Amino acid sequence: MSKKAxxxxxxxxxxxxxxxxxxxxxxxxxxxxxxxxxxxxxSEEILxxxxxxxxxxxxxxxxxxxxxxxxxxxxxxxxxxxxxxENVKLAxxxxxxxxxxxQELGYDAGFxxxxxxxxxxxxxxxxxYEPEIRGAGKxxxxxxxxxxxxxxxxxxxxxxxxxxxxxxxxxxxxTTPGIKRAEVRKGLLELPQGKDRTHLLQEYxxxxxxxxxxxxxxxxxxxxxxxxxxxxxxxxxxxxxxxNKRMTLQVIQHSREKPVVFIQYGxxxxxxxxxxxxxxxxxxxxGVVHFDPSWxxxxxxxxxxxxxxxxxxxxxxxxxxxxIKSSLSPHTIWQVRAHRGLNTPETxxxxxxxxxxxxxxxxxxxxxxxxxxxxxxTMDAMQAIRYxxxxxxxxxxxxxxxxxxxxAYKAFAGMLITAHLGLRLGGRPILQPLFCYSPEVMVSGDMxxxxxxxxxxxxxxxxxxxxxxxxxxxxxxxxxQTEDRVQSSLSTALHGALAASLGVEAISIASSDEAYSGGxxxxxxxxxxxxxxxxAFRFFGLSSIAPTENAQxxxxxxEKGIEExxxxxxxxxxxxxxxxxxxxGSVAEGAYPGRSGRKTVMML
Amino acid sequence: xxxxxxxxxxxxxxxxxxxxxxxxEGRVLAMQLMKGFGLKxxxxxFIEHEGPGARVRARGYIHRAGDRxxxxxxxxxxx
Numbered sequence: 001m002s003k004k005a006x007x008x009x010x011x012x013x014x015x016x017x018x019x020x021x022x023x024x025x026x027x028x029x030x031x032x033x034x035x036x037x038x039x040x041x042x043s044e045e046i047l048x049x050x051x052x053x054x055x056x057x058x059x060x061x062x063x064x065x066x067x068x069x070x071x072x073x074x075x076x077x078x079x080x081x082x083x084x085x086e087n088v089k090l091a092x093x094x095x096x097x098x099x100x101x102x103q104e105l106g107y108d109a110g111f112x113x114x115x116x117x118x119x120x121x122x123x124x125x126x127x128x129y130e131p132e133i134r135g136a137g138k139x140x141x142x143x144x145x146x147x148x149x150x151x152x153x154x155x156x157x158x159x160x161x162x163x164x165x166x167x168x169x170x171x172x173x174x175t176t177p178g179i180k181r182a183e184v185r186k187g188l189l190e191l192p193q194g195k196d197r198t199h200l201l202q203e204y205x206x207x208x209x210x211x212x213x214x215x216x217x218x219x220x221x222x223x224x225x226x227x228x229x230x231x232x233x234x235x236x237x238x239x240x241x242x243x244n245k246r247m248t249l250q251v252i253q254h255s256r257e258k259p260v261v262f263i264q265y266g267x268x269x270x271x272x273x274x275x276x277x278x279x280x281x282x283x284x285x286x287g288v289v290h291f292d293p294s295w296x297x298x299x300x301x302x303x304x305x306x307x308x309x310x311x312x313x314x315x316x317x318x319x320x321x322x323x324i325k326s327s328l329s330p331h332t333i334w335q336v337r338a339h340r341g342l343n344t345p346e347t348x349x350x351x352x353x354x355x356x357x358x359x360x361x362x363x364x365x366x367x368x369x370x371x372x373x374x375x376x377x378t379m380d381a382m383q384a385i386r387y388x389x390x391x392x393x394x395x396x397x398x399x400x401x402x403x404x405x406x407x408a409y410k411a412f413a414g415m416l417i418t419a420h421l422g423l424r425l426g427g428r429p430i431l432q433p434l435f436c437y438s439p440e441v442m443v444s445g446d447m448x449x450x451x452x453x454x455x456x457x458x459x460x461x462x463x464x465x466x467x468x469x470x471x472x473x474x475x476x477x478x479x480x481q482t483e484d485r486v487q488s489s490l491s492t493a494l495h496g497a498l499a500a501s502l503g504v505e506a507i508s509i510a511s512s513d514e515a516y517s518g519g520x521x522x523x524x525x526x527x528x529x530x531x532x533x534x535x536a537f538r539f540f541g542l543s544s545i546a547p548t549e550n551a552q553x554x555x556x557x558x559e560k561g562i563e564e565x566x567x568x569x570x571x572x573x574x575x576x577x578x579x580x581x582x583x584x585g586s587v588a589e590g591a592y593p594g595r596s597g598r599k600t601v602m603m604l
Numbered sequence: 605x606x607x608x609x610x611x612x613x614x615x616x617x618x619x620x621x622x623x624x625x626x627x628x629e630g631r632v633l634a635m636q637l638m639k640g641f642g643l644k645x646x647x648x649x650f651i652e653h654e655g656p657g658a659r660v661r662a663r664g665y666i667h668r669a670g671d672r673x674x675x676x677x678x679x680x681x682x683x
Contacts, residue, residue, distance in 0.1 A: 239623075246625065247655035275656065279621065282654035523621045527659050 005056040007032050007124065010046040011039045012062045012075065019093055019115075020061045026117030032124070043075045047082055057089040057124055060107075063096065069105060076106035091123060138249050138331040140357070141260050141286070143469050143505045144394045144428040153465045153559065159566040160420035167421055167575045171382050173604045176597070177207035177300055178380045182345035182387070185302075189318070189353050208301030215303050225315065228271070228306040233323075236271050240327045243278050249331060252284035252530060254537040259499050260333065260506040261533065264475065266291025267520055268309035270320045274327040279523045283530040287333030287357075289474075289508060290324070292316045297341025298371060298596045302350075312520070316347060321354040333357045339398055340370025342597045344380040345387060352391025358430075359388055359395045361422070364414025364584050368591035369401040374579035376597035381418065385425045394428040396471050403478065405439040405590025408458060409561025414584040416562065417575065419468065430469045430505070433458040435495050436478035439590065446554065451480060452498055456547040457554035459502045464559055472499050475510035485512035485528055492529045493536035500537060501545040509533060609642075610674025612666040616643055623657040630658030638662050 009024050011017035017039050024034045035053055037046060050058055060075065062068055072092060079085045092102050093111035102110020109123045122129035151157035184204040191197055205213050214220040221227065252261050263285045265273045277288050293313025296302075306319045314320060321336065328334055335358035336351035338344045344366070348359050363381045367374035388395050397418045399411035412433065419429035435455045441447040446454045455472070462470055477495035481488040489512045499507045512528035513521040569578045578584060585591030609616075618641070622633045630651055638646035643664025650661040667673050 242625075243656050250654065275623070278656040279654075282656050524619055524659055527621070 005032060005124075006053055007034050008046070008050050008053065008055040008058045009034060009036045010041060010049075010058060010060050011037065012041070012043065012046065012060045012071070013094075014040045016063060016094075017061065020059065023059065023093075023117050023120050026121065027124075030121050043071070043078055046075075047078055047084070050079075050088065051082060051084060055088060057091070059120065060090070060092050061094045062092065063094045069101075072107075073105045089124065091120070093120075138251060138286075140331050140333055141257075142394070143260060143333075143358075143430055143471060147428075147469050148467055149423055149429075150467045151465065152467070153563070156416065156465050156563055156566060159563075159570045160416060162570045163417055163566065163575055164421045164424050166573055167378065167382070167417075168424065170574070170576060171379055174379055174601050175604055176376055176379045176601050178342050178345050178376070178597070179383045180207045181301060181343070182349045182383065185346050185349055189349075204301070209299050212299060212301035212303065221307075222303070224310040225307050228308055232271070233306060236274065236323075240274060240278070244329075247278070247282060247329065249281055249329060250284035250530075250534070252286070252534045252537060253500075254534075255541040256500055256503075256537070258506070259471075259496070259504050260286045261496070261530070262287040262289050262333070262335065262471075262473075262506060262508040263511070263526060263530070264289040264291055264508060266293075266312060266314045268293070268311050268314055270306065270308065270314055270323050272520075273314050273324060276521075276523055276526060277324070277327065277332070280526055280530065281329045281332055283527045284534060285332070285530060287335060287506070288328070289335045289360075290314065290316075290321075290337060292337065292341075292347075294371075296343065300342050300597075302343055302346060316343070316350065318350055318354065321350055321356075325355050335360060335396075338384050338395075339400075340366035340372055340377070342372065342376070342380070344372075344377065345383040348384040348387040348391070348393065348395075352387055352393055356391075356393060359384070359393045360398055360432075361385060361388070361395045362397045362399070362415060362418050363421075364411070364418060364579065365398055365401045367579050367594050368406065368414070368585045369404045371594040371596050373595060373598040373600070374593050375576045375601045377594070378576050378579075379601050382421065382425070385422050385427050388422075389426040394430055394469075395422065396430040396432040396473070397422070398432040398474055399434055400474070401585050401591055402434050402436065402438045402440065404585070404592075406585035407440045407561070407589065408433070408438070408454075409558050410565050410585050410589070412458075412462070412558065413562045413565035413569065416465070416566070417569070417584075419466075430471045431462055431466075432471050432473050433462060434474070434478060435472040435476040435499065435507075437480045446550075450548075451477075451495065452545060453547045453550040454554060455495070455498060456502060456551040457558055459504060460551060460555035461558035461562070464555065465562070469505040471506035471508070472504055473508035475508045475514065477510065478514075481510060481512075481514040483513075483516045485525060488512040488514055489528045489532035493532035496533045497536040497540045498545050500540065501543075607674075609666050610677065613675060614665065614667050616641075616664045616666060617649065617661055618643075618664070619659075619661045621657055621659050624653070627651055627653040627658055630660055634658075634660045634662040638664050 009020040024036050027034045090107045091109040092107045097110045097112045099110045119129045187200050263280045265276050307315045334356045336356045337360040338347035339360040339362045351359050363377050366372050367377040397415045399415045402411045422429040477491045480491045492509050509529050511521045511525040513525035572578045580593050622630050624630045645665040649663045
């Protein structure tokens with residue numbers, strides 16, 4: 001059809017014509033002569049105009065309802081009766097319209113909700129519509145880019161310098177089984193294909209728990225786990241290949257580029273993880289976070305092979321990580337957590353070697369809320385940070401001890417110590433305050449009115465201290481979500497909108513199953529929150545959420561509290577002792593120095 | 605029709621995710637699922653397909669407006 005051709009746009013509807021107005025604008029821009037009729041014309045009146053104006057196409061819009069299908073079919077019959085059907089293209093558009101329905105009713109095309117004007121133009125020009133591949137321009141962002149980590153609060157910087165110097169000094173001439181294993185693992189990874197690895201494996205097993213030794217030496221699998229078969233692996237490969245061919249990636253962000261959105265996976269099975277990751281990627285997740293089982297964190301040593309697990313948390317093995325990595329879209333940011341547990345250095349080593357983009361390390365949380373001995377984790381975390389530097393992995397410093405009951409200012413003091421240690425060792429830390437309804441605020445009542453002020457205060461306080469990337473998590477809105485998926489999705493979306501409004505770099509979001517504990521997360525619940533967040537970003541655009549004056553007051557209070565805690569830790573002169581003694585979170589506050597790995601720090 | 609259906613106020617919605625190649629296949633699977641559950645007056649309220657599959661909300665009407673409602677049966681004014 002020539003671009004000078006006349007197109008009649010007719011709302012065969014008593015009221016609605018918005019869709020046609022949008023289409024008209026695009027057709028006008030494309031050079032068509034358009035005639036838009038007002039709503040509530042009868043079929044006869046529309047056809048009369050079509051004949052008088054000698055139009056080449058009629059685009060009818062109508063929302064489906066009782067009796068409408070008959071009305072639409074009759075319109076086609078009448079077009080035939082007056083003799084214009086053969087020379088005039090007929091299309092129908094509106095809510096609930098589908099191409100198959102349009103065909104049944106006798107139209108040449110049908111356009112449903114979300115139709116792009118380009119689709120209509122392609123129809124008029126007898127071309128196949130080739131949609132722009134969504135996400136084609138999606139890029140993998142470096143969350144730490146552009147941050148110089150300059151301190152505005154020089155007093156805090158001075159105290160952190162002092163504390164970190166004492167940590168590095170304390171760690172000299174010490175090692176742990178975790179560090180030893182990571183060294184051996186590095187040797188195993190670097191061993192040329194086909195070389196005998198017996199000696200290295202024996203050395204590795206020297207530093208492992210009995211159940212890990214039994215796995216390697218006797219083939220004893222751990223309870224509720226099994227090795228995946230070659231046949232299953234082959235089928236998975238095919239599934240990923242076929243899915244990747246069809247993949248397009250939605251973009252969640254609207255007007256703002258930030259925050260980058262992470263989802264968390266750890267179904268237990270690497271196959272199910274991959275299926276969930278692919279759905280997450282397709283519906284717009286920018287990054288994915290690997291969750292390992294809690295028992296893995298309390299076990300000395302990693303298993304090997306493709307292993308599935310019947311419970312929460314996907315087992316870290318070189319093969320499992322490799323399989324997951326190979327399924328990821330090139331745009332997807334991949335984080336493997338190493339923030340707690342006895343395998344911290346090896347986790348970061350494997351993450352780096354397998355191509356992860358990020359990891360997660362925090363001594364204070366891992367030893368006060370994660371169950372690992374403070375001395376052990378301090379040593380292991382230092383080595384983990386060194387591996388993170390070697391492999392170029394930025395790492396977030398999470399403050400989950402808030403969920404145990406530790407007040408935010410104490411958790412933040414611990415976070416800043418680990419972050420500063422990271423900077424000292426050449427790393428690129430990311431601050432991870434929680435956006436949560438924590439025990440602290442439940443008691444204080446600081447969130448009785450709203451969930452905005454206290455979370456905003458956290459960001460304001462951190463920004464007043466240091467210019468560092470901030471990634472609230474994990475997940476945002478923790479303890480605000482219920483089993484009701486609408487409530488849960490909305491809460492996540494609103495927290496995400498707040499994060500966007502505050503201009504943070506990234507967020508981690510939950511599924512709408514966050515509060516459900518009766519079984520694994522189902523994939524529709526992952527998509528629920530991605531869709532809700534996308535809509536929230538669309539709704540708020542570049543507008544902002546305005547906290548009340550409480551946010552500034554609480555930000556100042558938080559900063560002062562952080563300074564006081566750091567002063568106490570600096571005065572103590574021994575970071576590890578400060579952890580044991582509760583200076584960064586006490587037993588009364590719900591922080592318990594972990595016992596896993598106690599007395600395993602060895603002198604070199 | 606079982607009592608469980610009679611007590612449904614109007615409709616049963618089933619929401620799931622099918623691993624499938626396109627929306628058309630997702631629609632077919634959804635309608636087959638509804639049929640398999642004995643929901644004959646079925647339709648698809650919503651379906652969205654992306655690479656890995658289709659999220660779908662399928663609906664089976666048990667009582668439409670004007671029907672005799674099962675959930676009104678089984679009681680008397682004296683009870």
